[in-house]
Amino acid sequence: MAAHELLRDHGVHVTAQRLAVLRAxxxxxxxxxxxxxxxxxxxxxxxxxxxxxxxxxxxxxKGLVRRIQPTGSPALYEDRVGDNHHHLICRDCGRVVDVxxxxxxxxxxxxxxxxxxxxxxxxxxxxxxxxxCKTSTLEKxxxxxxx
Amino acid sequence: MAAHELLRDHGVHVTAQRLAVLRAxxxxxxxxxxxxxxxxxxxxxxxxxxxxxxxxxxxxxKGLVRRIQPTGSPALYEDRVGDNHHHLICRDCGRVVDVxxxxxxxxxxxxxxxxxxxxxxxxxxxxxxxxxCKTSTLEKxxxxxxx
DNA sequence: GACGACTTTTTGACAGAGTCCAAGTTGAGC
DNA sequence: GCTCAACTTGGACTCTGTCAAAAAGTCGTC
Numbered sequence: 068m069a070a071h072e073l074l075r076d077h078g079v080h081v082t083a084q085r086l087a088v089l090r091a092x093x094x095x096x097x098x099x100x101x102x103x104x105x106x107x108x109x110x111x112x113x114x115x116x117x118x119x120x121x122x123x124x125x126x127x128x129k130g131l132v133r134r135i136q137p138t139g140s141p142a143l144y145e146d147r148v149g150d151n152h153h154h155l156i157c158r159d160c161g162r163v164v165d166v167x168x169x170x171x172x173x174x175x176x177x178x179x180x181x182x183x184x185x186x187x188x189x190x191x192x193x194x195x196x197x198x199x200c201k202t203s204t205l206e207k208x209x210x211x212x213x214x
Numbered sequence: 215m216a217a218h219e220l221l222r223d224h225g226v227h228v229t230a231q232r233l234a235v236l237r238a239x240x241x242x243x244x245x246x247x248x249x250x251x252x253x254x255x256x257x258x259x260x261x262x263x264x265x266x267x268x269x270x271x272x273x274x275x276k277g278l279v280r281r282i283q284p285t286g287s288p289a290l291y292e293d294r295v296g297d298n299h300h301h302l303i304c305r306d307c308g309r310v311v312d313v314x315x316x317x318x319x320x321x322x323x324x325x326x327x328x329x330x331x332x333x334x335x336x337x338x339x340x341x342x343x344x345x346x347c348k349t350s351t352l353e354k355x356x357x358x359x360x361x
Numbered sequence: 362g363a364c365g366a367c368t369t370t371t372t373g374a375c376a377g378a379g380t381c382c383a384a385g386t387t388g389a390g391c
Numbered sequence: 392g393c394t395c396a397a398c399t400t401g402g403a404c405t406c407t408g409t410c411a412a413a414a415a416g417t418c419g420t421c
Binding site (some may be wrong): 227228232246247248263264267288289300 | 364378379380381388389390
């Protein structure tokens with residue numbers, strides 16, 4: 068489906084800014100609002116930060132993009148929606164990697180006890196260290212021994 | 215274990231401020247840095263905001279308290295560490311409620327594919343609406359019908 | 362096509378959370 | 392008691408994100 072129709076079908080007006088934001092989100096796996104401002108500017112010349120925030124909020128609301136917010140990081144946006152995948156986040160470099168749900172298709176939406184809440188999303192973040200950061204820590208430790 | 219020894223064992227100096235911060239975190243399930251400043255002031259008379267932030271960062275680093283950061287809310291701190299419980303968060307009022315791990319004891323630490331990451335924590339947030347906010351929305355909807 | 366209601370975008374100010382800095386004071390632990 | 396760590400004060404600053412009002416653009420209808 069063309070981006071144009073995608074927006075129409077979700078009941079939002081089609082504008083150059085929105086198309087650019089949508090393409091910016093698609094262009095890389097996990098980007099910040101700031102990334103999107105830059106990417107969209109590259110594409111259409113100029114766009115205000117406010118428009119990007121407004122557009123992202125609209126998209127999130129309409130289910131066109133998904134927002135994730137790891138502790139200590141600005142919000143990230145991705146266009147992979149509806150498949151309930153999760154994220155691996157590196158504590159050192161902040162890198163985010165997609166990972167499929169370990170329990171299967173969507174069961175993690177069920178909490179053990181919902182306390183009367185009406186749950187619509189389960190966000191799972193695995194925290195740790197990515198291969199590169201593991202390696203560089205080892206190197207640093209080794210070089211410390213040379214003091 | 216007394217708070218005093220708890221700090222000692224984690225290799226941090228024992229000070230009135232740190233004890234007050236620790237107690238403030240324990241005093242309620244999920245508190246903001248601002249809550250802690252106030253609670254600690256009530257206890258020891260005066261403490262600087264800077265100290266509270268420093269202390270909280272130290273505690274998080276040492277594993278004495280856990281920090282969670284829901285979208286659109288300041289960071290929250292809790293002293294329930296090491297049991298891998300999760301959180302229910304209300305999209306409307308921001309209320310946070312503890313919930314035990316749905317899969318059992320710590321198995322959600324295992325991602326389907328760790329991509330070479332060394333994972334040390336799985337953070338799960340269930341997003342939805344709390345009973346109170348569900349009710350108040352219904353009331354608002356009902357009153358709109360009366361226009 | 363042109364009109365007009367309504368939605369978006371722009372611009373710039375603003376707010377909240379938290380960090381950084383620096384210098385001086387206090388206090389913990391050996 | 393000495394030394395180093397921790398605390399205070401206060402302000403400047405950064406980073407994300409929102410608010411408000413005016414200008415511009417979209418889209419259904421004529």
